[in-house]
Amino acid sequence: MAVTEVSQVVRSEWTKVRSVASTVWTLSLAFVVTVGVGMLIAVVSKNTFDDMDRKDQLSFDPTLISFAGMSLGQLAMIVFGVLVVSNEYSTGMIRTSLAAVPQRATFYLSKLAVAAGLTLAVGIVTSFVTFFVGQAMLGSLRTDIGEPGVLRAVIGGGLYMTLIALFSIGVATMLRSPMLSLGILMPFFFLVSNILGNVSATKKVGQYLPDQAGSKIMQVVTPVDNDTPYGPWGGFTIMAVWVVAALLGGYLLLKRRDA
Numbered sequence: 001m002a003v004t005e006v007s008q009v010v011r012s013e014w015t016k017v018r019s020v021a022s023t024v025w026t027l028s029l030a031f032v033v034t035v036g037v038g039m040l041i042a043v044v045s046k047n048t049f050d051d052m053d054r055k056d057q058l059s060f061d062p063t064l065i066s067f068a069g070m071s072l073g074q075l076a077m078i079v080f081g082v083l084v085v086s087n088e089y090s091t092g093m094i095r096t097s098l099a100a101v102p103q104r105a106t107f108y109l110s111k112l113a114v115a116a117g118l119t120l121a122v123g124i125v126t127s128f129v130t131f132f133v134g135q136a137m138l139g140s141l142r143t144d145i146g147e148p149g150v151l152r153a154v155i156g157g158g159l160y161m162t163l164i165a166l167f168s169i170g171v172a173t174m175l176r177s178p179m180l181s182l183g184i185l186m187p188f189f190f191l192v193s194n195i196l197g198n199v200s201a202t203k204k205v206g207q208y209l210p211d212q213a214g215s216k217i218m219q220v221v222t223p224v225d226n227d228t229p230y231g232p233w234g235g236f237t238i239m240a241v242w243v244v245a246a247l248l249g250g251y252l253l254l255k256r257r258d259a
Helices: 003-019 023-049 054-058 060-090 093-100 103-142 149-173 176-197 210-218 232-256
Strands: none
Touching: 003 060, 003 103, 023 060, 023 103, 023 210, 054 210, 060 103, 060 149, 060 176, 060 210, 093 103, 103 232, 149 176, 149 210, 149 232, 176 210, 210 232
């Protein structure tokens, strides 16, 4: 397929995303929730810092505190990722799309390119805003963007949001149903992953789940008695592997089955 034809497919995918109000609202919600909850947790952390035990004070991570809202903001990114794919399946427009672009690899990659570009832009803006707002709320406990590891963590926050959306796109492409996709992804990230990652019996398994591993990229201060066998970039790599696997699974099923 010629470059001009690929660019036309990309523009078509951009039009689809832009014209659906729900996808725009979910990205806006991701921003508002992440920044808002991060700000509130920063205020609470500042007011309760003196009451923390010595271990918690030594493990206090001002940067990570700013991203406390990410666990809720990522849910909006999950919804966005699912909607990018499932809107076409639920309306039957997928048949028209694949008839217009029979090269399914081009169709799939164009959709991913648009979604990745949009979520990366929103994620980076959200990450920087939530960091600076959170630090303003922390007062004397704040850190600076120039401190070692902080800029990496802030940029990593935007990358994390992007990968969450792409993972959701892969899963939604495999399942095709918005209700089934959200019915699996929402409980998995909001409940199952947190339970597995915080229960001692399953912690060693939970720490290799995509969100548990990927969130390490936003960590600057290593907690006291930390036994995680990987660092920020190691965790990010683990998450990236999950995302690649989900996207590859989505493509293989898209290629092999009927619309």
